[in-house]
Amino acid sequence: MNLENTKAQMRKGILEYCILLNLSRKPSYASDIIAELKTAQMIVVEGTLYPLLTRLKNDGYLGYRWEESLQGPPRKYYELTEEGRLFLNELDMAWSDLVDAINQLKNNNL
Amino acid sequence: MKKTFTINISGTVFHIDDDAYEKLNYYILQINRHFGNEADAKEIVEDIESRISELFQERVKDGKEVITIAQVEEIIQIMGMPEAFADTNEPEVKAKIPRARGRKLYRDPDDRVLGGVCSGLGAFFNLDPIIIRLIFVLLVFLGAGSSIIIYLILWIVVPKAANTAQRLEMKGEEVNITNISKTIKEEIQDVKENYENFRTNKSYIRGRERLDDAGNVAMSVIGAILKIFVVIFGIVLVAIGIFSIIALVTSLFVSGEFIGVSPFSNHLPHYFDLFVTNGTLTWFWIGLGLTIGIPLIMLAYLGTKLIFRFKSNNPAIGLSSLGLWVIGIILLVFASVRGVSEFKSVSTSTKQEPLITKSDTLYLKLGNDEFSDYLDSNIDFDGLRIASVNGKQFLLNKPRVNIVKSETNDFSLVIKSKARGYDLDKAQSNAREITYKYSLQDSLLTFQPWFMLPEKSKWHKQEVEILLKVPENKTIYLNNEMVTIIHDIENTSNMWDGDMGGKYWTMKPDGLELAQRKTAIVETPKKIKK
Secondary structure, three states: HHHHHHHHHHHHHHHHHHHHHHHHOOOOHHHHHHHHHOOOOOOOHHHHHHHHHHHHHHOOOOOOOOOOOOOOOOOEEEEEHHHHHHHHHHHHHHHHHHHEEEEEHOOOOO | OOOOOEEOOOOEEEEEEHHHHHHHHHHHHHHHHOOOOOOHHHHHHHHHHHHHHHHHHHHHOOOOOOHHHHHHHHHHHOOOHHHHHHHOOOHHHHHHHHOOOOOOOOOOOOOOOOOOOHHHHHHHHHHHHHHHHHHHHHHHHEEEHHHHHHHHHHHOOEEEEOOOHHHHHHHHHHHHHOHHHHHHHHHHHHHHHHHHHHHHHHOOHHHHHHHHHHHHHHHHHHHHHHHHOOOOEEEHHHHHHHHHHHHHHHHHHHHOOOOOOOOOOOOOOHHHHOOHEEEEEHHHHHHHHHHHHHHHHHHHHHHHHHHHHHHOOOOOHHHHHHHHHHHHHHHHHHHHHHHOOOOOOEEEEEEEEEEEEOOEEEEEEEEEOOOOEEOOOOOOOOEEEEEEEOOOEEEEEEEEEEEEEOOOOOOEEEEEEEEEOOHHHHHHHHHOEEEEEEEEOOEEEHHHHHHHOOOOOOOOOOEEEEEEOOOOOOOOEEHHHHHOOOOOOOOOOOOHHHHHHOEEEEEEEOOEEEEOOOOOOOOOOHOOOO
């Protein structure tokens, strides 16, 4: 099995969670999210992000507003909706469960 | 120096190199296609475009620099190919398979017997190469020797799949009905997208650029139609090319058995060697074959290129065929000059033979035409005839008989053989090989209706002139059939050659004079036709 591929699959699974985490602190626009996710080495190619953002928006978890920018055309700022916050809470719990499960597996504590 | 375009990516203007634009345009097109079916495609693509715009802005600080192809490649690297965008929530199977850009014809170096042509064709048509090989071998055995030529042409012009990318292209997507319809759908999709762009861009783009887009839409529609026509045209070209090559080859080499499709008279090459020496003839055929064949091969090549869409910009192919064609022309000229020079000099060989007879009257008779059953009825070239006797070919022609006054008291016969040749010696020997037969029995002088050249002799404008010398006060009788070979005999009655047969003529000091005598016994009733 290809290590890189497995790692990519793992990252893919939690990418939505990461986006929501980022947006839970403050509204931001796509490039900011990309910058953070790239630093965290969560994404390799930037194109990955856009279908996700659009889908989350269409599912009602994200909203956006246009903001004027000093450097160019208006930017699309995404923010969490109330629904998105609830969804994020669910994901938070799911993540803790997941971490616990992994830890248990690692420590052979079952 | 490079051409640049001015483009608008999500509201910002950039200058971009020609090649960089092509690349970027294709990339965005791929993204469009990738999300083509999804309802929110437009939004995703717009977001991606605005990010691309942002990335370019970071690289072109003062807004004056031109975006290069390297920068476009870098941006594609950052954004990633659409295939990598697969949405996490969707099942893996839905991830799009990388699109092979149509299948191309290559020669397969990994699986080959000769040049890998058959395995390449097999990959193209998704058939086991064995089948293609069998078809080729069968064609050869069934007499379609031209398939060897086709193989050689393909070997020369089809590029070898040298690297992995080309091997993938070679195996590419299957060419079947589904795919063809898919390709057409893609074309339509492109047309739609362009039209869509045209409409949505209206709000930003003014004046000329709008016209450009209208042009793009039109071009896509025309392009889609053209592609179909190009393939049909290619098939027609290949068909014409190959059939003409077959016709050419057949008429040049096996003309005798060929049945009519040939652009040449089907007997011409067969007899041509009777008129031109073998060496010259060979050069002539090679020259003719090249001058006509090369354009035909190029036609077929162009057709295959159009059908299979393989790229072969190897200038060697064009240059070498041009070279061969020019050589063909040179050979034709050379052969013609050489052929003509065969007729440069004239020489005559003269034989004078006494005709010993006790009679004062000589009966002139045309002998039996022993070749009448063997003459080729198709050929009558200025009196020249061809007789095929037991597979051997002879050139025949009529002698010309004239009657003049003898300086002596005896009858005599002068046979002048005349021929042309490259030089005087050749002309002389050509004149000497002419055979002409006559016979004298008592007072009956029989002329053969033909003079003949030995087998395999070429035509060198050979002529035979026979002078019958008649002493004064002696008489000749011209048999009716003699009129076919006598030529311009002077007589005091000023009678035409055609009327002189069946009559007695006496040599007087002024010339031949009609003698009043009754029809001679040599005229058998069945021979009186005229």
